[in-house]
Amino acid sequence: MxxxxxxxxxxxxxPEKALNEIVGQLKNQTEFLENTVxxxxxxxxxxxGGVLAYISGKLPFETVGATTASQAVNGxxxxxxxxxxxxxxxxxxxxxxxxxxxxxxxxxxxxLAYERRPEGFGAPGLAVxxxxxxxxxxxxxxxxxxxxVMPNTPLFGSIAVDDSVTFSGAVxxxxxxxxxxxxxxxxxxxxxxxxxxxxxxxxxxxxxxxGEITKSEGSRVYEINKTDAYSYLTSLEHSHNIRxxxxxxxxxxxxxxxxxxxxxxxxxxxGLASVSEDGPALFRGDVDERSTxxxxxxxxxxxxxxxxxxxxxxxxxDGINGVLFISCIVRRMTILSGDPLAELQAVKEGxxxxxxxxxxxxxxxxxxxxxxxxxxTNRFHNYSLVVLVV
Amino acid sequence: MxxxxxxALAALTRELRECKxxxxxxxxxxxxxxxxxxxxxxxxxxxxxxTKSITGEKRQQELYFNLMLxxxxxxxxxxxxxxxxxxxxxxxxxxxxxxxxSLLRGHTLASIVDRYCPSIFTDEMLDAIERVKTGNEKGxxxxxxxxxxxxxxxxxxxxFNMGKGSYSGILAIIHDIxxxxxxxxxxEAGNRAKSEFLSxxxxxxxxxxxxxxxxxxxxxxxxxxxxxNACLDKINTASKHLLDLFxxxxxxxxxxxxxLDLTVNHFDFQEMIHHVVKTLRFKIEEKKLRFxxxxxxxxxxALIGDDVKLAQIIVKLLSNAAKFTPAGGTVxxxxxxxxxxxxxxxxxxxxxxxxxxxxxxxxxxxxxxxxQADGSNTRKFGGAGIGLALVWNIVTMMGGKIWVExxxxxxxxxxxxxxxxxxxxxxxxxxxxxxxxxxxxKTILIVDDMAVNQEIIxxxxxxxxxRIYYASSGIEAINLFKNAPQLYDLILMDIQMPEMDGYxxxxxxxxxxxxxxxxxxxxxxxxxxxxxxxxxxxxxGMNGHINKPVSKKEILLKIDSYLAPLLxx
Numbered sequence: 001m002x003x004x005x006x007x008x009x010x011x012x013x014x015p016e017k018a019l020n021e022i023v024g025q026l027k028n029q030t031e032f033l034e035n036t037v038x039x040x041x042x043x044x045x046x047x048x049g050g051v052l053a054y055i056s057g058k059l060p061f062e063t064v065g066a067t068t069a070s071q072a073v074n075g076x077x078x079x080x081x082x083x084x085x086x087x088x089x090x091x092x093x094x095x096x097x098x099x100x101x102x103x104x105x106x107x108x109x110x111x112l113a114y115e116r117r118p119e120g121f122g123a124p125g126l127a128v129x130x131x132x133x134x135x136x137x138x139x140x141x142x143x144x145x146x147x148x149v150m151p152n153t154p155l156f157g158s159i160a161v162d163d164s165v166t167f168s169g170a171v172x173x174x175x176x177x178x179x180x181x182x183x184x185x186x187x188x189x190x191x192x193x194x195x196x197x198x199x200x201x202x203x204x205x206x207x208x209x210x211g212e213i214t215k216s217e218g219s220r221v222y223e224i225n226k227t228d229a230y231s232y233l234t235s236l237e238h239s240h241n242i243r244x245x246x247x248x249x250x251x252x253x254x255x256x257x258x259x260x261x262x263x264x265x266x267x268x269x270x271g272l273a274s275v276s277e278d279g280p281a282l283f284r285g286d287v288d289e290r291s292t293x294x295x296x297x298x299x300x301x302x303x304x305x306x307x308x309x310x311x312x313x314x315x316x317x318d319g320i321n322g323v324l325f326i327s328c329i330v331r332r333m334t335i336l337s338g339d340p341l342a343e344l345q346a347v348k349e350g351x352x353x354x355x356x357x358x359x360x361x362x363x364x365x366x367x368x369x370x371x372x373x374x375x376x377t378n379r380f381h382n383y384s385l386v387v388l389v390v
Numbered sequence: 391m392x393x394x395x396x397x398a399l400a401a402l403t404r405e406l407r408e409c410k411x412x413x414x415x416x417x418x419x420x421x422x423x424x425x426x427x428x429x430x431x432x433x434x435x436x437x438x439x440x441t442k443s444i445t446g447e448k449r450q451q452e453l454y455f456n457l458m459l460x461x462x463x464x465x466x467x468x469x470x471x472x473x474x475x476x477x478x479x480x481x482x483x484x485x486x487x488x489x490x491x492s493l494l495r496g497h498t499l500a501s502i503v504d505r506y507c508p509s510i511f512t513d514e515m516l517d518a519i520e521r522v523k524t525g526n527e528k529g530x531x532x533x534x535x536x537x538x539x540x541x542x543x544x545x546x547x548x549x550f551n552m553g554k555g556s557y558s559g560i561l562a563i564i565h566d567i568x569x570x571x572x573x574x575x576x577x578e579a580g581n582r583a584k585s586e587f588l589s590x591x592x593x594x595x596x597x598x599x600x601x602x603x604x605x606x607x608x609x610x611x612x613x614x615x616x617x618x619n620a621c622l623d624k625i626n627t628a629s630k631h632l633l634d635l636f637x638x639x640x641x642x643x644x645x646x647x648x649x650l651d652l653t654v655n656h657f658d659f660q661e662m663i664h665h666v667v668k669t670l671r672f673k674i675e676e677k678k679l680r681f682x683x684x685x686x687x688x689x690x691x692a693l694i695g696d697d698v699k700l701a702q703i704i705v706k707l708l709s710n711a712a713k714f715t716p717a718g719g720t721v722x723x724x725x726x727x728x729x730x731x732x733x734x735x736x737x738x739x740x741x742x743x744x745x746x747x748x749x750x751x752x753x754x755x756x757x758x759x760x761x762q763a764d765g766s767n768t769r770k771f772g773g774a775g776i777g778l779a780l781v782w783n784i785v786t787m788m789g790g791k792i793w794v795e796x797x798x799x800x801x802x803x804x805x806x807x808x809x810x811x812x813x814x815x816x817x818x819x820x821x822x823x824x825x826x827x828x829x830x831x832k833t834i835l836i837v838d839d840m841a842v843n844q845e846i847i848x849x850x851x852x853x854x855x856x857r858i859y860y861a862s863s864g865i866e867a868i869n870l871f872k873n874a875p876q877l878y879d880l881i882l883m884d885i886q887m888p889e890m891d892g893y894x895x896x897x898x899x900x901x902x903x904x905x906x907x908x909x910x911x912x913x914x915x916x917x918x919x920x921x922x923x924x925x926x927x928x929x930x931g932m933n934g935h936i937n938k939p940v941s942k943k944e945i946l947l948k949i950d951s952y953l954a955p956l957l958x959x
Contacts, residue, residue, distance in 0.1 A: 232496045333429055
């Protein structure tokens with residue numbers, strides 16, 4: 001049996017009061033079973049003010065998570081808030097932890113963390129991960145490493161962010177302590193059957209533009225349609241009024257990663273991080289050679305529409321114990337800049353009453369695009385809302 | 391005292407804590423505000439407001455633009471000043487093997503040609519693009535026609551400039567003219583064929599007319615009765631040839647307008663064949679050709695179908711065979727019963743000769759309207775060139791098939807297979823030759839401005855003893871009828887008359903205030919043989935239509951159908 005619960009607090013000055021609020025809300029929802037773990041998302045103020053440390057130290061279970069920009073849970077949604085999503089079970093084992101620094105290497109620390117799992121802890125049926133925001137590593141790298149260390153494990157995750165422009169305060173958390181370079185994780189093993197959903201942006205092309213990546217290396221794209229990336233992207237200015245401004249192109253790329261062995265027919269969204277005249281275009285995730293892409297629209301209506309549709313899909317599912325929604329920070333910070341809490345509100349008001357949930361924002365989303373014969377196609381996403389249903 | 395101090399201290403501590411908390415709160419809010427300002431500044435700096443970037447209106451414009459690119463019938467390439475492809479119509483994928491046209495974006499023209507080898511980019515086209523590109527004036531246009539394996543195209547190349555510092559480049563618009571050219575060629579071919587046909591018709595008409603006029607002259611100037619009879623025979627033959635020709639032309643006209651109808655008659659197949667043979671035997675033997683006939687004795691004698699058209703096509707095939715076989719050759723007619731199915735019999739009719747034969751190339755055009763296999767044969771053998779087309783159409787209408795087996799110089803064999811319904815013989819239903827009935831006491835009015843036509847009809851009706859009145863114009867006919875409406879039992883009305891045609895005369899008679907004016911049968915007697923003309927006759931108030939030239943049989947049958955019931959009164 002698996003049960004879930006969620007709680008929140010806005011209390012930043014009185015840690016004890018904050019703790020009482022959390023505990024009180026949790027007790028009203030469920031009793032704790034044999035194994036319990038909490039996923040925490042919080043504003044950086046909770047980290048800097050010590051409230052996170054206090055709460056995590058007092059809670060009777062381990063906690064993992066990361067900072068974020070704003071969240072929603074069953075009782076509330078807002079910006080400077082700490083939310084916790086609790087899973088408790090008598091037939092699912094949880095292994096929460098933090099890796100060593102990923103500054104130099106990802107695989108080593110991840111493998112070490114996995115090998116340190118408790119005795120008897122079998123192959124995870126779900127891995128929830130919170131990678132740190134490290135520019136040198138793309139989200140695809142985390143997926144490659146985890147698939148190597150834990151093959152066929154569905155991965156669900158959120159790259160830490162905060163509500164600043166530079167994400168300078170973004171950290172991952174484990175048991176109240178915060179880390180800039182380490183990955184916090186939660187592995188679940190036992191009677192757990194996760195389901196996933198993705199709400200990317202609608203396939204409305206912003207222009208009749210379709211390109212082919214003709215030269216790339218990871219997230220660095222050198223050529224598009226056999227033209228250097230800069231020339232190609234800037235040429236869109238005249239024909240389609242799509243401007244490269246401050247080395248950024250905000251329109252999301254809808255990319256068919258068709259050449260991958262495990263391509264399951266589902267394109268992913270890729271954001272362009274930067275492009276310069278004398279260098280490659282840097283994307284926010286790997287873009288394979290010979291992939292084709294389409295540029296999509298991304299206005300607030302599109303974002304909210306896809307969010308609501310996704311929530312509707314969740315509501316129609318059976319056997320839900322709890323739901324985690326992770327949305328891309330760009331949806332909040334840039335697309336919905338006029339009403340940054342609109343998406344959270346849409347989730348809170350749309351989810352069926354009685355279903356414990358938590359929603360937060362990420363600097364990159366990790367979620368399988370499909371699971372077939374228990375084999376997941378794990379993918380890294382940009383500009384998307386990803387959902388874990390347990 | 392001590393308590394007061396303690397209370398004051400506690401209150402102060404509380405106040406300090408509250409201030410600190412408030413301070414912290416304000417500090418947090420300040421930090422949050424600063425973060426929000428940073429975000430706003432970022433969004434403002436990028437001049438990027440996604441709420442306005444793709445509005446509903448812009449998206450609609452984009453959709454329409456994309457729709458246009460998808461549906462525009464011509465192929466359009468837009469290159470920039472460096473001849474790099476920017477946008478184009480989606481139908482570019484019809485000529486270049488690429489999944490989506492925007493995958494060409496950024497490719498230079500040279501790399502597109504090199505990578506995809508599209509045949510559309512001929513040397514002429516590439517030269518034209520280069521000329522426009524290097525042209526000194528903007529707006530320079532170059533129009534060329536190109537021919538490729540994919541078809542023929544009219545290509546317009548022009549340069550454009552959206553304004554100083556703005557976008558400029560080269561536009562190539564490719565318009566497919568393959569179908570237009572094909573239609574033009576076909577029209578020209580059709581016109582040529584029709585011109586040749588008219589030329590042949592001219593010859594075919596002049597020849598018998600020349601014979602008629604010539605023989606008439608000879609007969610007039612001769613006192614020799616035998617010579618006169620010989621001339622009359624030739625005039626008769628030439629007249630029949632002319633009539634056959636006109637019948638063919640009219641039938642072909644009906645075929646062209648899908649108006650040729652088959653009639654359903656009960657007939658004796660052997661009798662029909664004998665009639666055909668009788669018609670042609672003289673012609674064939676005159677040319678010293680051997681004529682072999684092989685009729686399958688198992689062919690059912692009584693059949694149902696259009697015997698007239700069937701005879702027509704066999705006559706045509708035999709005539710052709712005789713025409714294209716030199717003296718001493720052989721013409722064969724073979725009819726064989728193939729198989730029966732549920733009341734139908736399938737027959738094979740083959741007409742073969744050992745004449746000049748038909749090459750395979752000529753066979754492909756053999757059954758086309760207005761064509762002769764070899765135009766030069768017209769000069770040698772004559773013929774209007776519509777006979778085989780008519781044969782093909784009639785056979786097809788009958789649900790049959792016709793084909794030819796032949797080699798140049800080795801004769802030809804035309805084979806027809808078709809099904810005819812078997813008739814269950816019933817003596818009462820046997821057709822008899824019409825016998826002129828006795829219409830003594832009946833009166834007929836013949837309205838025709840040509841006295842000779844009046845005479846011809848009168849002679850045909852001689853044996854009926856019917857009383858005949860004549861009117862040479864519409865006005866005269868109306869007056870005659872007005873003066874004695876009860877007198878006339880039937881009116882035969884010519885159509886083509888000066889001042890007042892037969893339709894107008896009939897309408898005028900029908901409008902007269904006599905009951906008989908509405909009842910008297912009026913039959914059109916006219917050379918206008920088209921279906922539309924029959925409709926005109928009926929619409930004018932006429933009861934029926936007899937085509938000129940009339941035969942005695944036909945006119946007697948028609949009159950019987952209108953006068954015979956009256957005999958019982």
